[in-house]
Amino acid sequence: MSAPRDAVTVFAPASTGNIGPGFDVLGMALAGLGDTVHARRIPDRKVVIREIRGDNGKLPTDARKNTAGIAASKVLKLLKADAGVELILEKNIPGNGLGSSAASAIAGGFAANALFGSRLSKADLLLPCAAAEASVSGGYFLDNAAASLFGGVNVTNPETREVISLGGLAGAVIVVATPRYQLLTARSRKVVPKRVPLASMIANCSRACAIVAGVAKQDVGIFGRSIVDVVVEPARAPLIPGFAAVKRAALKAGALGCSISGAGSSVFAVTRDRETGGRIGDAMKKAFARARLDSVITVTTIDPDGARLIG
């Protein structure tokens, strides 16, 4: 709890769902990429989105259709707030597969709570914000929402909705290649196999556990080389032009591991330092270009803190 404020600025990071083998289970927050929300109290008991910047006009400014507005509304209801909220969204997420709608939901919900004295904890905010995202994305997935809210790497259980936060991983450099290629989550989910061979389940489960162990031991090597997904990546790879070549290029340039970020089309790779990260990014960009796709490269780290006030 803290004093109510007339205006706040909040940052909620973008995120990579699945982290390779942890389909619907693992997610990690990405430093630097994300939503910045400027929120102020207004007398009317409603939520208004005054402006959205950085989305090229793609996102709805109708607060009932935008995850930031929906989450802010849900939080105001929980708080029984006697006033409303006006939001300005600044999107800084280069494309698909980076938890953009989750970051908006978390930023909107977190900002509304902060305006009214932060009476709800982060744990309280998770489900209303995830529900806001679900009402737009069509699926109730926690991996991106938990990462954006809590930061670091998280284990989520989509059935029990339990989240375990593991914190960040110092020394891990994440390279994200985002092609200019729209891949709808619905289409990307449709190709996921309904049944999985036992050996594939074991392989993915072992790697997902190793990713958790890597974070626990702060061991970037274990973390990076465990990004091997034999279940979902093979099914989704054909939906992303050039994916196989991009992954090959990343690994050849020194990445410890590489896979699809969330439902794609972004692709991420892990390494130990920014210099190698830069080389990996160049290699991925060239590989996407050979598939006739322009792409945006981001060399970043895991955001350990998640949603926070920045003003």
Next chain:
Amino acid sequence: MSAPRDAVTVFAPASTGNIGPGFDVLGMALAGLGDTVHARRIPDRKVVIREIRGDNGKLPTDARKNTAGIAASKVLKLLKADAGVELILEKNIPGNGLGSSAASAIAGGFAANALFGSRLSKADLLLPCAAAEASVSGGYFLDNAAASLFGGVNVTNPETREVISLGGLAGAVIVVATPRYQLLTARSRKVVPKRVPLASMIANCSRACAIVAGVAKQDVGIFGRSIVDVVVEPARAPLIPGFAAVKRAALKAGALGCSISGAGSSVFAVTRDRETGGRIGDAMKKAFARARLDSVITVTTIDPDGARLIG
């Protein structure tokens, strides 16, 4: 490395493979239960088992057919030893599903190495000892061998044979109920489904990751309540008379979680203190008795150290 010795005594703990949802991936060492091996150097370059105690005459004393003898042989070969080993095995493992053959292999291999100056590391010993177990049990599984060797909770990858040791979990009390009921691993493996629904894979993977996170955070609550296996336990449960009632009784008596230990027929439960553990054990014993099975109850903890010299 250390000085060669004429005689050593080694303890290698029993273990629980899978820990519920981590089929072929997770394992934990059990304090107190296990193999004690008295080993001494003999001039002949061979391995001899002089005696086996505590097995009711069931295990082969032919060193070429006993995992302790086979592992000792493999280690002597690796060491290019100029002498042999005589072993006396003391089994203190109440029945099936507790990594008995793995504990023998680890104890035998560890003892042979210790007699010749411990020139091999634990990491060096893993694969020869696991291979010794495989030559008898018919499958190359690392979960029990890694737990017995390294102690604590381990993540294993049966394909890459990588092992990540997470150490112990202070405060976790493990209750093991071992019915007098022979369940062959081969039969128990046969019923495991070949293909798994995606939702079940996600449920098990999330729980397995949570178990790792529970150990990393030293949180017995997370660890215990994550022992939920929707893939393998339902298939194996019908092979263990009374299992459903035993599990129900354990949970009713205060267990955080309960599942089959390894391939069964032992059943394990997790709680926070020995007093509750005693009550859980009584309840499990009574439930097995109602299924007309006598059982041995062990209330113990996770062995954090694994194989070690004790004399």
